[in-house]
Amino acid sequence: MQIVDINCSKKYQIRIEKGIIENLGSILNEYSAVSKFCIITDKNVMGIYEEKINHVLLKCNSEIIYYVIEPGEKSKSGEAYLEILEFLAKNEFTRTDMLIAFGGGVVGDLAGFVAASYLRGIDFIQIPTTILAAVDSSVGGKTAINLKAGKNLAGAFHQPVMVICDSEMFNTLTKDVRRDGFAEVIKYGIINDAELFDKLSENVDIEVIIKKSVLAKAKLVEEDEFDTGSRRLLNLGHTFGHAIEIAGEYRYSHGEAVAMGIMIVSKAAVAKGYLAKNDYDKIKNLISSYEFDLEPEFTAEKLYEIMLLDKKREGKSITVVVPFAIGDSRLVKLKLEEAKEYLVEGLKQGAQWM
Numbered sequence: 001m002q003i004v005d006i007n008c009s010k011k012y013q014i015r016i017e018k019g020i021i022e023n024l025g026s027i028l029n030e031y032s033a034v035s036k037f038c039i040i041t042d043k044n045v046m047g048i049y050e051e052k053i054n055h056v057l058l059k060c061n062s063e064i065i066y067y068v069i070e071p072g073e074k075s076k077s078g079e080a081y082l083e084i085l086e087f088l089a090k091n092e093f094t095r096t097d098m099l100i101a102f103g104g105g106v107v108g109d110l111a112g113f114v115a116a117s118y119l120r121g122i123d124f125i126q127i128p129t130t131i132l133a134a135v136d137s138s139v140g141g142k143t144a145i146n147l148k149a150g151k152n153l154a155g156a157f158h159q160p161v162m163v164i165c166d167s168e169m170f171n172t173l174t175k176d177v178r179r180d181g182f183a184e185v186i187k188y189g190i191i192n193d194a195e196l197f198d199k200l201s202e203n204v205d206i207e208v209i210i211k212k213s214v215l216a217k218a219k220l221v222e223e224d225e226f227d228t229g230s231r232r233l234l235n236l237g238h239t240f241g242h243a244i245e246i247a248g249e250y251r252y253s254h255g256e257a258v259a260m261g262i263m264i265v266s267k268a269a270v271a272k273g274y275l276a277k278n279d280y281d282k283i284k285n286l287i288s289s290y291e292f293d294l295e296p297e298f299t300a301e302k303l304y305e306i307m308l309l310d311k312k313r314e315g316k317s318i319t320v321v322v323p324f325a326i327g328d329s330r331l332v333k334l335k336l337e338e339a340k341e342y343l344v345e346g347l348k349q350g351a352q353w354m
């Protein structure tokens with residue numbers, strides 16, 4: 001088993017092992033004060049794992065109830081959130097009971113926000129079932145739901161008490177969902193782990209990739225749990241990527257949009273003289289090797305207009321994460337017109353060095 005310890009306002013473990021889910025009953029028995037667990041999951045995950053989970057939980061000494069949501073981003077709504085709170089109240093959940101978020105990013109964000117706010121906060125465990133959730137959303141305590149005005153606009157920082165990651169579960173993921181997770185893994189390599197970046201071109205065990213990614217994230221979460229400083233490096237590729245998601249009305253997945261966002265900011269960083277062409281080529285080759293589309297169909301003008309509404313904007317400026325080398329990305333505060341130049345440079349077609 002690979003274990004990563006997270007030391008922020010709450011200390012917790014991320015346990016990564018093939019088949020660890022078989023031990024879920026005995027892991028839950030470690031929480032002897034808990035009389036009820038509520039597993040929050042979605043219909044897809046339930047369809048695949050219902051039998052297995054019911055079987056492994058025969059060993060659990062506490063009562064288990066389920067709350068199953070519709071799969072997909074639409075479930076991260078205020079309505080879905082309130083319904084779960086009412087469900088917990090109806091089932092007489094108390095402060096010593098616990099939630100389990102069993103699923104991908106939508107389940108984790110929604111269940112996490114329920115845990116953050118029900119009775120002003122109860123404990124929860126994350127069991128990510130996608131690579132993206134395992135390396136990113138299940139770690140670090142960001143929880144949220146969407147508002148009509150945008151993604152993740154209501155939420156809280158609420159750390160889980162444990163993250164249980166069964167890498168065997170990733171075998172059931174479709175190629176596209178798997179690839180989405182790797183966009184975030186590549187991101188960690190470019191931010192602060194050149195060794196992880198190099199390993200991604202080799203055929204390395206998924207557990208090692210997950211452990212290294214989680215360590216890269218843990219370092220930033222421990223330094224800056226509440227996202228006012230270095231944690232913002234995790235936004236590499238996200239400012240422009242988020243604009244691409246919105247411009248495309250979500251027909252690009254998050255991973256595809258982040259991969260394109262990384263390409264735009266990297267290309268602009270070469271044009272600005274920050275990033276060596278050789279490193280840019282390595283980034284481009286690695287992202288291409290995962291079969292990501294690299295060229296969004298939007299103009300700089302269109303993405304700029306959307307970027308103006310980004311929640312990371314600070315008045316007349318916006319902080320963008322810029323790669324200076326593989327393993328060395330930095331926060332650069334740009335005036336809005338400078339950010340537009342990045343988009344123009346990053347989207348330039350047919351430049352000599354492409």
Ligand code: GLY
Binds near residue numbers: 136137227231235
């Ligand atoms: N997903 C970015 C963060 O956790 O800060």
